[in-house]
Amino acid sequence: MITPPEVSWIAIAPDLILALGAAVVLLVEVQWKPAARVLGLVTAFSLVLAVGATLLQKLAVEDAMLAADPERLVAFSGMILMDGFAVFSRFALLGATVLGVLTGWRYIEGLGRRGAEALALIMLATVGFSIMVASNNLVMMFLGLEVGSIALYVLAGMSRERPESDEAAIKYFLLGSFASAFFVYGVALIYAGTGKLAILDIRAFFDQFIVTSPTVIYIGIGLVIAGLGFKVSAAPFHSWAPDVYQGAPAGVVGYMAAVAKIAGFAAMARILLTALGDLDSIWLPIVAALAALSMFVGSTLALVQGDVRRMLAYSGVAHAGFIMTGVVGGETQGILFYLAVYAVQLLGAFAVVVAVSGASGARSSIDDYRGLARRSPGLAGSFTVLLLGMAGLPLTSGFIAKFGVFTDAWNSGYEWLVVVAVLASVIAFAFYLRIIVAMYMDEAEEEAPALVPTVRWVVGLAVVATIAWGIFPGSLLDLAANALAL
């Protein structure tokens, strides 16, 4: 007699809706070959439903917390957690997907019949990462990671007319598979050391036992950090990022980078802070060293880039370091707040890149931005706000985010890391300023870029969010503070 599986529909409702949406897009495209607009509407409808389902999840989490019954939030025989942490990360992922689809809409439309696949892949990537952030089981987490990553590899190669896109896809695929192998090997070694795969079980194991010969577990931790470090493009695992950011179609790069960072760091926080919290004497120095290296390498190499997309890639490396500072700090509030803020800024910045350099091209030289303030003042002003937000100037959301993770790291005794982080922020400020100077000080050479309405919305939304969260961060900070992992 086989007992039926333990099913909790609400725990996977957003994922289910998006997966069905992707299936509908693919099937409708085959059967009726509708206009791209129809497929876009299906996608928008699925995304709205998924956001609604996530809201329901949030209510369910609050109910369970009020009833002091967290057991209710463990679903599918302990495979999936529907805790506040997962719900917040899901909101961030869905928000990034909405902004990403809007940014890339003109590009997806232009793909013709392949546009349906692009939309389906975007939705499925979100499903994968959303499973990853909610998983309570390392195998489940790996599956989510692969579902998301493989969809991103294909998206990187969508611009078949350019060889750079092929190169980006193959490079991302090979290095990404390698990193996934690292991750899964690390998971296997942690399993070999503890005999547990579920994150809550691993935590209980370390609460209960003292491992006498933990070498295997230590190697496993190192490999897991390396694997996830690749996904979030932390130095020294960042070498793929500039080529992929530059080669992949600009319309989807912002989305790719944002969701990979959100999911990668959510998974890292879950594994390190929840499962391996008792072993922090082991992983804290590793993460701190990677954070320092990422901030330093990212900031200095970004200084010398002549291409805005490569520069944003290296700035992404530096930001990975800042978020890792938050991991060292050990507070999920700081990490989640930073992730949400950075994802919005990144998507906004790439929307500007799409507006200035085109959604499918490979080049986005800093020369394209010279004199942008004269040609289209609104766009230049928006980009300035977003760049200053990334740099972490006061009165922008980036400042609150940086301040949060730095405080956490300081309180957990990593003062030197905070000093490095502040220095890196100053260096980073220089290259953000370089673009701003080019936009405002130089003479205009070209025509004003034509703005697609969807791109305009994304830029506007990102700017409003950057300023609003910089002046009134309370609501988002509260949300992040309540987004506790079980």
Added chain:
Amino acid sequence: MVEGILFVLMAVTALAGAVTVVVARNPVYSAMGLLGTLFSVAVLYVAQLAHFVAAVQVIVYAGAVMTLFLFVIMFIGVDTSDDRDERLPMQRFWVGILAGVIVLLAAGITLSGNFDWVPAAVETIPEATNGTIQAIAEPLFTDWVLAFEATALLLTISAAGAIALAHFKGQRT
């Protein structure tokens, strides 16, 4: 005793196959060497009572994947005059060192007989041998049903991704 002889036999064929993969000039021979390695390892899995893994190894790797390899090799055409430059300096030397270190490490661990550093290995020895396929199937469709379904997403993505990449009909610059 039987297991020992079986292990030696299969380990030797697995290694011979692996060496063939690297050494053979003709890619078809390389593919055949890989086939031999995969089969030998499958037999080793059976000796470890992992019948399901052995079956999967034969059906998926030795069957489907190898057929695909051979298909691709035949499709592209067997050309023995391929570019075989070794681009990294002292490539063979470093690979030799690395292989030596791994062999020494494995030999050292085996000779010392100390496996304490894998604590879970002691607890999780499969207790039932009456059909490990059933033992895998039951949790797969109960506790692990969501993971099982997530792999279905992977197949969807690979199909959609293949179409997205291959269906391009425009001009390459």
